[in-house]
Amino acid sequence: xxxxxxxxxxYRSLPYLWEGIQLTLYITVVGVFLGFxxxxxxxxxxxxxxxxx
Amino acid sequence: MVLFWAPLQGLEDFLKSIFFRWIxxxxxxxxxxxxxxxxxxxxxxxxxxxxxxxxxSAIIAITLNAxxxxxxxxxxxxxxxxxxxxxxxxxxxxxxxQTMRYIVWPxxxxxxxxxxxxxxxxxxxxxxxxSVIAVGExxxxxxxxxxxxxxxxxxxxxxxxxxxxxxxxxxxxxRNVERKLDV
Numbered sequence: 001x002x003x004x005x006x007x008x009x010x011y012r013s014l015p016y017l018w019e020g021i022q023l024t025l026y027i028t029v030v031g032v033f034l035g036f037x038x039x040x041x042x043x044x045x046x047x048x049x050x051x052x053x
Numbered sequence: 054m055v056l057f058w059a060p061l062q063g064l065e066d067f068l069k070s071i072f073f074r075w076i077x078x079x080x081x082x083x084x085x086x087x088x089x090x091x092x093x094x095x096x097x098x099x100x101x102x103x104x105x106x107x108x109x110s111a112i113i114a115i116t117l118n119a120x121x122x123x124x125x126x127x128x129x130x131x132x133x134x135x136x137x138x139x140x141x142x143x144x145x146x147x148x149x150x151q152t153m154r155y156i157v158w159p160x161x162x163x164x165x166x167x168x169x170x171x172x173x174x175x176x177x178x179x180x181x182x183x184s185v186i187a188v189g190e191x192x193x194x195x196x197x198x199x200x201x202x203x204x205x206x207x208x209x210x211x212x213x214x215x216x217x218x219x220x221x222x223x224x225x226x227x228r229n230v231e232r233k234l235d236v
Binding site: 021038 | 073074078080108111112115116118122126128173189190193198202215
């Protein structure tokens with residue numbers, strides 16, 4: 001069972017996809033983190049009643 | 054000291070201004086009203102004068118996109134906190150900033166956690182669109198691979214499995230955090 005998996009196209013594609021997986025996670029984590037900072041500023045800036053600044 | 058303080062005071066005045074509120078509203082409405090694919094293509098091909106790379110364009114696009122949705126999450130969460138909390142803070146002598154920092158924001162942040170987790174999952178899936186500008190994310194690498202081997206089905210199954218490996222545990226963790234924090 002394991003040998004057949006290691007021979008399969010599923011396994012062969014893994015090393016190639018690994019680079020992409022790392023970059024995908026990098027873009028997501030950095031993007032969402034920066035997005036949170038930007039979104040917090042914009043979101044609090046849009047508040048009409050509470051002036052926090 | 055004045056040289057240090059004056060720009061900060063200027064920044065504070067700017068953030069208080071109606072102009073800043075207007076900028077925030079325009080930013081959120083424009084980004085939420087346009088597809089992320091159009092935003093990516095605009096940043097990469099449209100801003101030719103700036104000449105930024107594909108990866109930088111991708112990070113800028115996902116930041117701007119996630120930021121617009123997170124802005125609404127933040128606004129909604131802060132609005133959802135009872136007005137009495139704010140008034141209580143002011144009544145015990147806290148300034149507006151302190152009320153926000155010590156009373157409103159901690160409660161609002163708790164309510165932000167589920168939608169923020171949701172946004173993380175959405176942004177993760179949105180990264181697959183960056184294959185159109187040749188960013189070497191997982192779908193782009195998969196395309197490169199199956200173009201040379203013609204093992205399309207197997208490669209794409211592995212791509213889907215990768216996304217599921219990230220999204221399912223994230224959902225489970227979020228559910229546990231929600232239960233723990235009693236959100």
